[in-house]
Amino acid sequence: MPEKYTPGYSSNATNFMANRSLDTHGAFFKPYLRPGMKLLDCGCGPGAIALGLAKAIFPGILTGIDREVSQIQIAAESAFAQSVSNAEFLQGNIYALPFADNSFDTIFSHALFEHLQEPAQALRELWRVLKSGGIVGLRSPDWGGFLIAPSTPELQKAFSYYKWLQQQNGGNPDVGRELRALLRQAGFTNIKTSASYECYEPLTLSTATEYLALRIEASAEVDRAVEKGWTDSQSITAMSRALREWSQHPDGFFAAAWCEVVGYKI
């Protein structure tokens, strides 16, 4: 089964990523950043975190890569709009990076590893392009740690269904807890782990619930799920309705768990 990126590239999904920043989503990595570094951001998406990284290492060069050309274009336009001159964005696949061995001082990857079918293979590529003594930092969610209130059976089913979709696409929604093991098995040392929660507040203004509802309704995936007997079109409607009702609930609470890991190539 070929790997597929579950969120897709709708404006809803892209805006969801574009609202991130180094401060809100990459704070665990800030102590490792130094001016002048050559830094790679793998799976940079629309580049919101990448531009924060570029500013933190100025006059060093930030290279952002993403498999999807539309995301690279948005990232490059944002860099231009924000007058960030030390960032470049290229189309590229983490499994076959277009760089020579030992090219980067530091590598960062945010919200990518949960979508990868072959994370060990991806880490072999990161190891190859990282200089000796270099640092890698990864951050991914772990859906097993998500907190949801007030919970209903339909809401629980919606979250389980999305996780199933991601697994069908070759991803691992619970990869957060495995990042440490993945780094160690890839040969990285002096590994440091941390975890944090992202609280979507107020839920009424959050794009997260609508993003999940839209993905659950996406027709090709629905057809596939119905075919496999996992669900039916009535359940799809009930799950997306539950997400939208939850988003309007005055007591609606959603905290997403993120796991962070940093390691060295010694």
Ligand SMILES: C[S@@+](CC[C@H](N)C(=O)[O-])C[C@H]1O[C@@H](n2cnc3c(N)ncnc32)[C@H](O)[C@@H]1O
């Ligand atoms: C969830 S988004 C994260 C974007 C950004 N890092 C952030 O956290 O806001 C994941 C990104 O990884 C990209 N991606 C997925 N598979 C990839 C691969 N094999 N190689 C490179 N990029 C990939 C997707 O196109 C998408 O833009």
